[in-house]
Amino acid sequence: xxxxxxxxxxxxxxAVGTTDLRIEQGIVAEKGKTLRPHRxxxxxxxxxxxLMPGHVCAHxxxxxxxxxxxxxxxxxxxxxxEILRNVWWKLDRALEEETIYASALAGAAEAVRLGTTTLIDxxxxxxxxxxxxxxxxxxxxxxxxxxxxxxxxxxxxxVQRRDAGLRExxxxxxxxxxxxxxxxxxxxxxxxxxxxxxMERLAELTHVLGSGLHIHAAEDASDARGLRGGIxxxxxxxxxxxxxxxxxxxxHLSGAECARVRSSGAWLVHNPRSNMNNAVGHxxxxxxxxxxxxxxxxxxxxxxxxxxxxxxxxxxxSHPVPxxxxxxxxxxxxxxxxxxxxxxxxxxxxxxQADFTILEYDPPTPLSAENVxxxxxxxxxxxxxxxxxxxxxxxxxxxxxxxxxxxxxxxLARKAAERLWKKMGTIDR
Numbered sequence: 001x002x003x004x005x006x007x008x009x010x011x012x013x014x015a016v017g018t019t020d021l022r023i024e025q026g027i028v029a030e031k032g033k034t035l036r037p038h039r040x041x042x043x044x045x046x047x048x049x050x051l052m053p054g055h056v057c058a059h060x061x062x063x064x065x066x067x068x069x070x071x072x073x074x075x076x077x078x079x080x081x082e083i084l085r086n087v088w089w090k091l092d093r094a095l096e097e098e099t100i101y102a103s104a105l106a107g108a109a110e111a112v113r114l115g116t117t118t119l120i121d122x123x124x125x126x127x128x129x130x131x132x133x134x135x136x137x138x139x140x141x142x143x144x145x146x147x148x149x150x151x152x153x154x155x156x157x158x159v160q161r162r163d164a165g166l167r168e169x170x171x172x173x174x175x176x177x178x179x180x181x182x183x184x185x186x187x188x189x190x191x192x193x194x195x196x197x198x199m200e201r202l203a204e205l206t207h208v209l210g211s212g213l214h215i216h217a218a219e220d221a222s223d224a225r226g227l228r229g230g231i232x233x234x235x236x237x238x239x240x241x242x243x244x245x246x247x248x249x250x251x252h253l254s255g256a257e258c259a260r261v262r263s264s265g266a267w268l269v270h271n272p273r274s275n276m277n278n279a280v281g282h283x284x285x286x287x288x289x290x291x292x293x294x295x296x297x298x299x300x301x302x303x304x305x306x307x308x309x310x311x312x313x314x315x316x317x318s319h320p321v322p323x324x325x326x327x328x329x330x331x332x333x334x335x336x337x338x339x340x341x342x343x344x345x346x347x348x349x350x351x352x353q354a355d356f357t358i359l360e361y362d363p364p365t366p367l368s369a370e371n372v373x374x375x376x377x378x379x380x381x382x383x384x385x386x387x388x389x390x391x392x393x394x395x396x397x398x399x400x401x402x403x404x405x406x407x408x409x410x411x412l413a414r415k416a417a418e419r420l421w422k423k424m425g426t427i428d429r
Contacts, residue, residue, distance in 0.1 A: 001042040001392065002035060006051035006358075007367075008348050011376060012331035014324070014369045021051075023354045026180075026391035031348055050359035050380070053346040054117025054388060055303035056333030059214075059248040059269040059295025062121050062136060063095055065107035066417040067298070070424070080220035080280055089156070094423040095125035100132055102416030104139035109401060109409050111301035112145060114382040115357035117390050118337050118345075119145060119301060120246065122187055122214055124152035129164040133172040137182050144395040144403045146355070148340055149176075150187030150214045153202060155195050166201055173211040181391065183340050184209075185246065190216040191231045192223050199238045212244030212266075212340075218257075219249035220280045232257040241266050244339065248295060251275055251283045262289035267336055270329060271297035272310035285310075285329075286319040293333040294326070303330055304382045311377055324373045358387035 003021045022030035022041075037043050073086040095103075100123075111119055119140070125132050133149045140147045149172060153165040165187070173184030186205045188194055194202075206213055217231050218224060224231050232253065235241040243265030250268045253261070261268055268288045274297030275283060285292070294306050311326040334346025344352040361384050367375055388396040395403055 001044060002037050003051065004035070004043060004045045005048055006046040007048055009050050009052050009372060010331070010347065011327040011373065012324070014372045016367055016369050016372050018048075019348065021348060021354075023389075023392040026354055026393070028348060028350050028352045028354055031350060046358060049386070050361050051348075052115070052357050052359065053331075053334060053348075054355040054357045054390065055115055055301075055330065056118040056120070056293065056337050056345070057111065057116050057296055057301040057303060058120050058267070058293035058333045058336055059246065059271060059297055060107075060119055060121055060301060061123070061298035062104045062107040062119065063092065063100065063123060063125070064298030065103040065110070066099060066413060066420050067091060070417070070421050079222075080278055081222055083278055090424045090427045091420070092124040092152075093126050093427055094420050096128045096423075097131075097135060099416045099420045100125055100128060100135045101139050102413045104136040105142065105404070105409050106413040107301070108140045108143040108145045108147075109404055109406060112143060112388050112395050112401060113385065114300060114302045114304070115359070115385040115388060116301040116303055117145060117355040117357070117388060117395075118147070118333070120148040120185075120214070120295070120336070122150060122152055122216075122248070124154075124189070126157045126161050129161065129168050131168075133168055133184070137172075137176075141181070142404055143401075144390050144393060146181045146337075146390060148183045148185060148337075150185040152187045152189045153198065154189040154193040155198055156189070156193045162198055166205060170205055170209065173205075173209045177209075180341075183211075185211050185214040185340075188213060188215040190219065190223050191227065191234055192225070199234070199240070203238045203240055206240065206242070210244075212242060212246060213240045214246045215240075215248065217247035217250055218252040219275075220278075221252045224252065230254070230257060232260050236260070236264075246336075248297065249275065249280075249283065250288065251281045253284065253287075255284070255287055258284060258287035258289070262291070265291065268292040269295040270310060271295045271306075272313050273297075273299045273306060276309070276313060282313060282317045284319065285314060285325065286321050288329075290332065291335075292329050293336050294330050302382045303333075304376075304380060306330075308377055327373050327376055354389055354392035356389045357385050359384040360386045
């Protein structure tokens, strides 16, 4: 296909320019200002609308898609540990095949509407572990979005469930090693739910499969309580602090720990909305380094909103980050995807993956490379998205999803949510 008259925008480095793009076999084949259509080529005139690389959500939980509006716990949680026990650990124990599928389908469809084309998901369903990642992949594949999936290994359900989680990670990572749209990582909940024996097993899998660890790290101060040397030392001891690892949150990491993460080449993922909602504190983003990206930790995959809230929250902190830091972190998600898939993301270069979002944004002031970050943070928003391409294929066009029936998904999700909430009500702890 040929995309004509696009205003191509990237955030890091900031760039704005009018261009045409030729897409062949899912990648950018040619870029120029006056490209002529080839015979039989599909031509789309973007009429001066914004064309951006599709966003990457670097840490999320698709099973949270069915939590919106659910009944609150009988007693208001006091602190992070009670939030886990009384809300999220009840929800994940209530998940079954039907609700795993419905939540992934609803979350992926919503992500496309929000201009997000890749989700790095962290899944848990202790009573439905085998095949759970295949269910999520099936739902995401129907929508047409890219995914990096893992299962949340933990000791909190006993040895049998722990081993089932390890097998699920191994199975999925092995079978998606060469998949162009899906990859597997080795998932783990958080250090305080993992024994040394489990850490050893996780390390074995990452080394054998060449897949990185995806783990919650220092989300709350309790994660490292009683742990000699801290979480980062523990990951280092088992060889898990590696260039392909994802450490989500990092709220309570010290300056020295952040420095060790930076030198290891591992990734830190900031989740500002979730951190604020759980009142766990403000992450030391100013210490995170270049290999840090943005996630939502189960909030909708609206990376515009995550960037804005992350920036505004930083303004109130004792170490506010520079104006362009959050858009830079959002763009770093493309570098993370690049390292996982071994392909070029996040640019309009020839050879780059054609994962794009089209925005209908008519700026009230001049738009240029010098001020595009201001437009992004204070003017653009996800509801302006009119089109999305993944691998050169239209997933949404003229604000209509082309791959799935949204009304059917909504009905399916509402029915599944009722079933999930009812089941949660039967779980004591």
